[in-house]
Amino acid sequence: MSWSEEGTKFIRRSTPIENYNRIKICFTNAQLYALVLHNLIIFCMNYFNLHTHSYFCDGKEAPEEYVKRAIVLGYHTLGFSSHAPVPFENNFSLKEDRMDEYVTAIRALGEKYKGKINILLSMEIDYIPGITRNIADFKSVGSLDYTIGGVHLVRTKEKEDLWFIDGPKQESYDLGLNNLFNGNIRKGVEAYYNQVMEMILTQKPDIIAHLDKIKMHNKNRFFAEDEKWYRDLVWKTLKCITDESDCIVEVNTRGLYKKRSDTFFPGPEILEQLHHLKIPVTLSSDAHLPLELNGYCEEALVLLKEIGFKELIYFNSSGRVKQNI
Numbered sequence: 001m002s003w004s005e006e007g008t009k010f011i012r013r014s015t016p017i018e019n020y021n022r023i024k025i026c027f028t029n030a031q032l033y034a035l036v037l038h039n040l041i042i043f044c045m046n047y048f049n050l051h052t053h054s055y056f057c058d059g060k061e062a063p064e065e066y067v068k069r070a071i072v073l074g075y076h077t078l079g080f081s082s083h084a085p086v087p088f089e090n091n092f093s094l095k096e097d098r099m100d101e102y103v104t105a106i107r108a109l110g111e112k113y114k115g116k117i118n119i120l121l122s123m124e125i126d127y128i129p130g131i132t133r134n135i136a137d138f139k140s141v142g143s144l145d146y147t148i149g150g151v152h153l154v155r156t157k158e159k160e161d162l163w164f165i166d167g168p169k170q171e172s173y174d175l176g177l178n179n180l181f182n183g184n185i186r187k188g189v190e191a192y193y194n195q196v197m198e199m200i201l202t203q204k205p206d207i208i209a210h211l212d213k214i215k216m217h218n219k220n221r222f223f224a225e226d227e228k229w230y231r232d233l234v235w236k237t238l239k240c241i242t243d244e245s246d247c248i249v250e251v252n253t254r255g256l257y258k259k260r261s262d263t264f265f266p267g268p269e270i271l272e273q274l275h276h277l278k279i280p281v282t283l284s285s286d287a288h289l290p291l292e293l294n295g296y297c298e299e300a301l302v303l304l305k306e307i308g309f310k311e312l313i314y315f316n317s318s319g320r321v322k323q324n325i
């Protein structure tokens with residue numbers, strides 16, 4: 001985990017509810033050490049992470065290394081969520097012919113560490129209309145304990161190419177925006193949220209991954225998140241969740257510790273709306289390394305409590321469980 005000396009940004013809610021102050025927290029090494037200790041002692045006791053990538057997909061280490069780290073952190077539950085196979089060449093997903101091996105490996109860890117930590121099996125399943133398999137198929141084939149649905153690749157009806165909105169490279173985002181939408185950001189963002197809504201309606205994942213990931217490479221270059229059309233689109237998506245599903249929205253901390261975003265996915269304003277609409281949330285670090293398991297989770301908890309959330313949702317082998325915060 002690398003943190004810059006000049007620090008990073010973290011947005012907390014101020015009053016009145018609609019206004020936020022941007023607070024810059026600068027970490028010296030001593031402060032960072034204190035924060036990590038604080039994480040270990042206060043936050044990490046009795047918590048969990050449901051969004052974890054190991055070397056079965058684009059994560060970096062063996063699943064057992066994450067289990068060992070989670071035990072050190074005092075987690076009661078760790079869920080593995082490899083990117084589900086997709087029917088085209090790529091360097092991020094689990095390969096179709098390794099599905100059984102993945103399922104067997106995670107279940108074996110569950111047995112090995114029984115009594116110390118609950119190990120759950122899941123997948124982060126891409127939704128690309130007309131291309132990806134149904135989430136329900138993956139759930140039954142792998143006997144998954146829960147499912148995470150996400151949009152990383154946006155499809156249009158007109159073109160064959162997909163718009164890759166994730167990953168480390170801003171250039172791929174810009175290239176896709178130009179190729180698929182002639183640089184029209186509003187069209188691109190509408191296509192993204194429409195695909196998310198279609199996923200909610202047709203796939204009903206247990207958890208929706210990084211709801212506003214589309215903002216990551218925008219960096220206020222093409223649109224501002226307080227523009228009316230953007231807010232209306234997000235609101236429509238949230239209404240789709242409440243009216244048409246019982247999906248949980250994840251609060252994903254990866255953008256912050258990877259320094260790709262200065263807020264969580266989703267950001268504070270959307271979190272406020274989630275709270276207002278009583279949409280359940282969970283907290284995930286989307287770890288691709290064992291050291292990322294608790295990245296920025298304490299800060300997320302502070303923000304969630306400030307907004308008024310009283311609980312997070314996680315899973316056990318029987319289904320959803322509430323964790324008071």
Ligand SMILES: [Zn+2]
Pocket residue numbers: 124150152209210
């Ligand atoms: Zn993702």
Ligand SMILES: [Zn+2]
Pocket residue numbers: 051053124286
């Ligand atoms: Zn992920």
